[in-house]
Amino acid sequence: MSFTGFLSQALEILLALALAPLLSGWVNQWRAWLQNKSAPSLLQPYRLLHKLFNKESVVADHATQLFRAAPYVKFGCMLVACAIIPTLSTDLPLAPAADAMALVGLFALARVFIALAAMDIGTAFGTMGARREMLIGFLAEPALLMVLFSASLISKSTSLTTIVDTLGHRELAIYPGLAFAGVAFVMVSLAENARVPVDNPATHLELTMIHEAMVLEYSGRHLALLEWAVSLKLFAYSCIGLALFFPWGVAQATEPLTMLLALPALVFKLAIGGFLLAVLEAISAKMRIFRVPEFLATAFLLAVIGLLVHLLLATR
Amino acid sequence: MSALLTQFVNLLGAVLLMLAFAMISQRRIVSLIHLFTMQGATLVLSTAVVGYVTNQPHLYLSAGVTFLLKVLLIPYLLHRVIDRLGIHWDVETLINIPTTMLIGIGVVIFSFNLAIPISQLSTTLTSGTLGMALACVLLSFLMMITRTKAVPQVIGFLAIENGLFFAATSATYGMPMVVELGIALDVLIGVLILGVFMFQIREQFDSLDIRHLEKLKDD
Numbered sequence: 001m002s003f004t005g006f007l008s009q010a011l012e013i014l015l016a017l018a019l020a021p022l023l024s025g026w027v028n029q030w031r032a033w034l035q036n037k038s039a040p041s042l043l044q045p046y047r048l049l050h051k052l053f054n055k056e057s058v059v060a061d062h063a064t065q066l067f068r069a070a071p072y073v074k075f076g077c078m079l080v081a082c083a084i085i086p087t088l089s090t091d092l093p094l095a096p097a098a099d100a101m102a103l104v105g106l107f108a109l110a111r112v113f114i115a116l117a118a119m120d121i122g123t124a125f126g127t128m129g130a131r132r133e134m135l136i137g138f139l140a141e142p143a144l145l146m147v148l149f150s151a152s153l154i155s156k157s158t159s160l161t162t163i164v165d166t167l168g169h170r171e172l173a174i175y176p177g178l179a180f181a182g183v184a185f186v187m188v189s190l191a192e193n194a195r196v197p198v199d200n201p202a203t204h205l206e207l208t209m210i211h212e213a214m215v216l217e218y219s220g221r222h223l224a225l226l227e228w229a230v231s232l233k234l235f236a237y238s239c240i241g242l243a244l245f246f247p248w249g250v251a252q253a254t255e256p257l258t259m260l261l262a263l264p265a266l267v268f269k270l271a272i273g274g275f276l277l278a279v280l281e282a283i284s285a286k287m288r289i290f291r292v293p294e295f296l297a298t299a300f301l302l303a304v305i306g307l308l309v310h311l312l313l314a315t316r
Numbered sequence: 317m318s319a320l321l322t323q324f325v326n327l328l329g330a331v332l333l334m335l336a337f338a339m340i341s342q343r344r345i346v347s348l349i350h351l352f353t354m355q356g357a358t359l360v361l362s363t364a365v366v367g368y369v370t371n372q373p374h375l376y377l378s379a380g381v382t383f384l385l386k387v388l389l390i391p392y393l394l395h396r397v398i399d400r401l402g403i404h405w406d407v408e409t410l411i412n413i414p415t416t417m418l419i420g421i422g423v424v425i426f427s428f429n430l431a432i433p434i435s436q437l438s439t440t441l442t443s444g445t446l447g448m449a450l451a452c453v454l455l456s457f458l459m460m461i462t463r464t465k466a467v468p469q470v471i472g473f474l475a476i477e478n479g480l481f482f483a484a485t486s487a488t489y490g491m492p493m494v495v496e497l498g499i500a501l502d503v504l505i506g507v508l509i510l511g512v513f514m515f516q517i518r519e520q521f522d523s524l525d526i527r528h529l530e531k532l533k534d535d
Contacts, residue, residue, distance in 0.1 A: 174323035176330030183334065297414050298341060301421055302334070309330050312428045313444045 008089040008251070008259060015263075016082035020231035021045035023238065023274055030278035045231060049224050057220025060121050070117030071218065071225040077110035078232035085239045088262045089251040090161040099158040100148040103240075104141055107192070110229070111137045118214035129213025132289060136191050136198065136210065139296035143188045146303030150181040151244045153310055160243060168247030176313065180306030182245050186280075187299035189237040191292065193230075196281040198292055201230075208286065238273050242266070321369045325486055328362040329445040332482055333424070336455040339475060340420055341413050345403060345467055349394050352471050355478050356386030363485045370489050378496045382481070385500055390474065390507050397511045398467060401518060408464045408525075416462050420455055427451040438487065445486040452479030466514045466524040470507070477503055 025045045032039035041047075059067065081103055083094050098106065115133055118126035152158045154175060155166035191198040194211035203209050215226050243250070249265030251258035287295065335355045342348050360383045367375025409416065431447030438446070453476050460472035477499070484491050491499075514524060521528040 174320065174327050176323075176327045179327060179330055180334060294341075294414055297417065298337075301337070301417050304421060305333065305337070305424055308424055308428055309333070309448065312432065312447045313326055 002091075005091045005093045009083065009092050009094055011259070012086075012088050012092065013079065013083050015088065015266075016079070016232060016235055017228075019267075019270070020082075020235035021049060021228065023235050023270055024231040026271065026274045027234070027278050027281075030275050031281055034278055034282035045227070049228055052219075052224035052227065053221050055220045057218075057222050059222075060217060062122070063217075064120055066113075067117045067120045067217075068222070070113045070120075071222040071229070073113045074110040075225045075229045075232070077106045078229045078236060081106050081236045082232055082239070084160060085236055086161050086164045086243055086250055087239045087266055089259050090165050091252070092161060095159065095161045100152060100160055100163070101145065101158055103160070104144055104148070107144075107233075108137065108141060110233075114214055114226075118217075121217045123217065125213045125216055129210055129216075132210045133214060136292060136296070139293055139300070140188050140191045143184055143296060143300040143303050144192070146300060146307060147181045147185045147188065147244070150177050150303060150306045150310060153307065153314075154178070160240075164243045164247045164250050165252065167244070168250055169252065175310065177306040177308075177310030178245060180302045180309060182241075184299040184303035184306065185241055185244065187295060187302075189241065190280070191296055191299075193234050193237055195277065197284045197287050197295065200286055208289075210289075235270075238270055238277075241273065242269050318369050321365055325362050325365055325369070326444055328358050328365070329448040329482065329486065331358050332362075332452055332478070333448045333455075336452045336459075336475065336479070337417065337420060339471070340416055340455060340459050340462075343413070345398055346395075348468060348471050349391055349398070352394075352474060352478075353387055353391045355475060356382065356391070359478055359482055360387060362482065363490075366485050366489065372489060374493050375485065375490050377493065378485070378490060381497065381500050385504060386474075386478070389504065393507055393511060394467070394471070397514060401467075401514065401524070403465075403467065403524070410462050410464055416458065420458060423454045423458060424451045427454055435487075446483060449479050449483035449486065452482065455479075464525050464527060466510075466517055466526060469526065470510045470514070473510075474503065474507070 022042065022045070025040070025042045028044070029039040029042055080094075080098070084092065084098050084103065086092060086095070111133065115130035118130040118133075120126075148158070151163050151167070154177075155163045157163060157166075190196070194201050199210040200208065201211065204212060211230075215223065218226055246269055249262050249269075251262045332355060335351055335358065339348060339351045339355075342351060360379050363375050363379040363382060367373065367379065411419075427450035428447040431450050435444055435446050456472045456475035456479060459475065460469050463469050463472065481499075484496075490496065517526075517529070518524055521531075
């Protein structure tokens with residue numbers, strides 16, 4: 001392991017931990033502005049984390065060890081996911097540990113644990129939220145895999161660093177297959193991050209909540225970890241999107257100094273992405289839960305068509 | 317430069333295909349007309365780009381005619397028809413929408429397979445788009461089959477023509493101008509006649525459901 005590789009890996013993890021709440025704050029701020037509300041401060045998520053970490057964690061009497069362990073597992077999964085997605089540099093010592101498919105597996109692991117923990121207490125809300133989350137998850141996963149496959153067909157590898165290397169440092173070419181994959185990816189990430197057309201992160205209305213219903217029983221440091229993990233997940237998904245569709249500006253192993261340029265590029269791209277996410281959330285209405293399978297089936301079909309279009313154009 | 321523009325035409329073909337899928341999954345008639353307008357605009361852009369790449373000025377003219385007809389006139393006529401008929405919502409399908417989309421995937425695979433040997437023989441720049449154009453035609457056809465109301469069927473018919481036009485411009489660099497003008501006029505007259513027809517259907521049956529037409533049969 002080279003020193004620069006180690007440095008860029010450490011930088012990436014620290015950056016993910018530090019920037020993820022900021023991204024959530026940025027999206028929330030824009031969302032409030034677009035809805036004509038006075039916006040919370042950009043630093044609100046940090047304050048929330050600070051508050052929650054200083055509070056006592058209350059756990060139900062009959063909670064098992066699983067309930068206590070789940071927040072740590074989810075946080076760990078998200079952190080590893082952020083570590084293997086190339087955000088600043090493609091020279092990542094951890095990256096060979098997991099390719100695109102294992103990344104989807106990491107997200108699934110976190111989801112299974114949090115759903116089990118939600119059912120562990122035995123309240124009606126937790127169980128309902130867990131069931132809905134699993135419904136969404138099992139429909140979103142194949143679509144996400146198909147999106148990742150479209151990108152790996154182009155670069156002939158499922159390793160995320162190789163994908164970014166080939167996509168970001170080739171001569172400019174338009175891939176129509178990637179356009180389909182991009183639309184599908186936006187739909188999947190809206191569903192996976194519990195964003196508006198599928199779930200509302202700000203709601204506590206009993207009948208409509210999905211993700212909030214699962215974490216209802218958590219408090220104190222457990223809740224803080226979960227909130228942080230949610231921010232990290234949004235950050236990870238945004239970075240996957242940037243890595244697949246706008247990979248320019250990520251530093252290569254041969255030129256570690258371009259990392260200095262990669263940081264402002266990343267912040268700029270994330271700022272625009274967060275703004276667009278807020279716009280998307282402001283203009284769309286939350287759909288009925290029974291429409292979600294249709295929504296995600298559309299995402300899956302689009303991703304499959306992306307693959308087909310790529311194959312059609314590649315055979316010439 | 318021209319390689320990039322060729323890829324751009326491919327991209328526009330993909331957008332056209334995406335819009336065809338969006339039309340299949342759309343439940344509201346107003347959105348259906350918006351999607352049709354977008355399809356027309358994509359077609360205008362791709363025709364102009366093909367005209368620029370291959371240096372054929374008559375394609376600009378056909379792009380202009382397409383713009384007038386498919387982006388301005390026909391959507392305006394359709395909006396007027398649904399305003400007069402007072403329908404904005406009811407798109408009924410014979411099979412439910414996810415199933416239709418699954419069939420759509422099959423249609424896409426079929427047409428891509430069909431087009432690959434043809435495009436390998438072809439020497440034109442953008443022959444890869446033939447498969448996409450064929451898929452657009454068949455998807456619009458599927459939409460016509462699965463919808464029970466008259467207005468979506470008419471839009472499906474117009475979308476078929478969009479697909480054919482895209483195939484003509486991208487795979488063979490356009491038909492002769494006379495043929496193109498003739499088709500454009502045919503489509504316009506078709507919309508006018510079908511518009512009158514829709515009013516007649518509703519007057520007769522108090523609904524736009526095509527299935528009522530079966531009553532007209534002699535027993």
